[in-house]
Amino acid sequence: MQQVSISVLNTPRNKKKITEELKHLDIAHPEVQQLRILVHGPVGAGKSSFISSIASVFRGRMVQAALVESSIGGSGHSFSTKFKSTKFKDKDRNVLPFVISDIMGLEDAEVAGVRTDDLVMALEGHLKDGYLFNPAGSVQKENTFYNSCPTLNDKVHCLVSVVPGDKIGLLNDGQVHTVIQKLREIRKKATALTIPQVIVMTMVDKACPEVNKDLKMIYRSKKIKEQMLECQNKLGVPMNFIYPVKNYHEEAELCDDVDILLLYALKNILNFANDHSPYRNVLILFLKKTRMKKTSSYLQEIVNTSDTTVRLVVVLADSCAQNKLDKIPQVVVMTMVDKACPEVKKDLKMIYSSEKIKDKMQECSNKLGVPMNYVYPVKNYHEETELRDDIDVLLLSALKPILTFANDHVDSPTSQRPNFNLPKRLSSFKI
Ligand SMILES: Nc1nc2c(ncn2[C@@H]2O[C@H](COP(=O)(O)OP(=O)(O)OP(=O)(O)O)[C@@H](O)[C@H]2O)c(=O)[nH]1
Ligand SMILES: [Mg+2]
Known part of the structure; x- marks a missing residue:
């Protein structure tokens, strides 16, 4: 299981420290005003609840930032049907340096739920707030909500797959048009765009009765570990990028243990997002240093698919190849x-x-x-x-x-x- 995580639950000192750190996050790229996070995942996984829960933590009271359907009477189809980005404010109403975009959920069928091509549009910054998803057809360039010239600010800096911790085993793993297959497809696209990815695993209270009684048991629970492993196996995301959380869903008051798990997940998400945005600068510096005039197509291909560490080495190696x-x-x-x-x-x-x-x-x-x-x-x-x-x-x-x-x-x-x-x-x- 994750090595240091129990200490994370030592609230509230940690809570204050992380909250302050995130409020004053220094964005690495000068063109980016707010880091943009996109959440996606199966219908009812807790995407909108995650956004509302984060908003609540920072405001110090319950906030309905994104609309959530009651657990009773769910239709099986996504309650969130529009592209909506939430800005966050702290208790003093200062705007925080990140936004989270919410979308329609994924479903097990070709023409149901959010389309993967629309998700790619969102990743690339082509969707404007208010876009109404249509499972039967992707966004058209003529649509008012199509952004033809996305800036670095509009593009997604970290993709968060939200998955329900109590139902990972039930997610259909068939070959075509299943939620798992769609999740993998999007991850592939995000990787090609060099966008960092993490998993937020919700519903931990439903996944394990011990955790339901005491959230501090989260890093000791075998059931939670099993679910995290299943996530890793099904989606190919390493364990250290999977963050178990409990969203606010029935509570009337905030609770430190819930807050700290949410903040801990968010802190990592924002760090990855911040690492992503300045990347282009790093590459340019290296290209200059190695006196390369043009990036070869070979290099470009690797740049599109590798992580930052590999890229730095590859840039030098390619220069050698010349x-x-x-x-x-x-x-x-x-x-x-x-x-x-x-x-x-x-x-x-x-x-x-x-x-x-x-x-x-x-x-x-x-x-x-x-x-x-x-x-x-x-x-x-x-x-x-x-x-x-x-x-x-x-x-x-x-x-x-x-x-x-x-x-x-x-x-x-x-x-x-x-x-x-x-x-x-x-x-x-x-x-
Ligand atoms: N027990 C529990 N319930 C949760 C948790 N997170 C969300 N819920 C409940 O699960 C239901 C679905 O949550 P949403 O946030 O609407 O899920 P969503 O992924 O946005 O769903 P769609 O927009 O329909 O795709 C709601 O009734 C929430 O209150 C959690 O961590 N634990
Ligand atoms: Mg929703």
């Missing part, structure tokens, strides 16, 4: 060290004394023909929700020589690679 292919410096990043050795799983500091890891590095070296001192063992973030120094140090000690090699190569493509040997890296591994 010079001398056979001289491109190469290293091996060996992941999954926690799976490879139980001792390392318990304590990452054991990495350089583990015989198992050493054997695996040797195997890499033999099989790939890369000397041992160019094999970097790392553990990627995969289920953690907070940064950890020991993981960071390993990642950084792999990245540092990668960038140094790449930079040396850009400067002088025929020069020898600097010799980073194992003891040197060992000595830099101070935690």
Whole structure:
């Protein structure tokens, strides 16, 4: 289960800290005034309730920011039929630096619920507030609510899939026109647009009776963990991007435990969104640094599908490709060290004394023909929700020589690679 999450529930100090942080969020891109989040998911998953719950947390009282249908008498079709973006205000009526756009829910049929092509339009910023979704046809360019020139402000900076924690197993996983298939399709599109994605898992009170009694049990509940794993398997989103929450749905007063879970999810969503918006600047800087005039189509393709870390390396590598292919410096990043050795799983500091890891590095070296001192063992973030120094140090000690090699190569493509040997890296591994 997520590693540090219990401490998250230490309210209310945490609550105040996160609230202040989000109210004064420094948006990384100068053209973006408010980060834009889009929620989507099955009908009745709690999309609108999530928006209203967030609005309530910041206002310090219950707010109906997005209209919600009562749980009794639901028609099975989406209650929200229009595209609607909610702005948020704090207790002093200051406008907060983010908006959340709500849409119609997804349904299991070809002509039912929100269309995936309309969702892509929303991601790209082509939908204006008030657009009435039509399951039978997507938005037309002539429509008053079609935005033909979306700015960076109109585009979505983080996509949130809202899924009901009590019904994930019931979501139809068939091949065509099912909710799961549509969710996956949208995720693919968002990935192509480099938009970060997370899952908000609602209805945790319905999913587990213990959690219903005491929300603090959320990170100890086996049932919740099972549901999160099912989300991960069905939607392909790693555990550390799945946030379980309970929306306000029957409460008359705010409650710290409910608030902190919502705030914690939102904090991560906004951090990812903020990371996304300035990306173009980072790429341009790197392109300039590597003196590339034009991005090759090969590079463009990778840029469209990779995450930021890969992109930075790829930009340099592509520049190398323009010079001398056979001289491109190469290293091996060996992941999954926690799976490879139980001792390392318990304590990452054991990495350089583990015989198992050493054997695996040797195997890499033999099989790939890369000397041992160019094999970097790392553990990627995969289920953690907070940064950890020991993981960071390993990642950084792999990245540092990668960038140094790449930079040396850009400067002088025929020069020898600097010799980073194992003891040197060992000595830099101070935690
Ligand atoms: N028990 C419980 N009920 C919830 C939770 N979140 C939402 N609900 C209830 O679930 C029902 C559906 O919630 P909505 O927010 O309207 O769901 P939606 O995803 O916007 O649905 P559509 O707009 O119809 O697609 C409402 O009756 C909510 O009160 C939750 O975390 N726990
Ligand atoms: Mg709704």
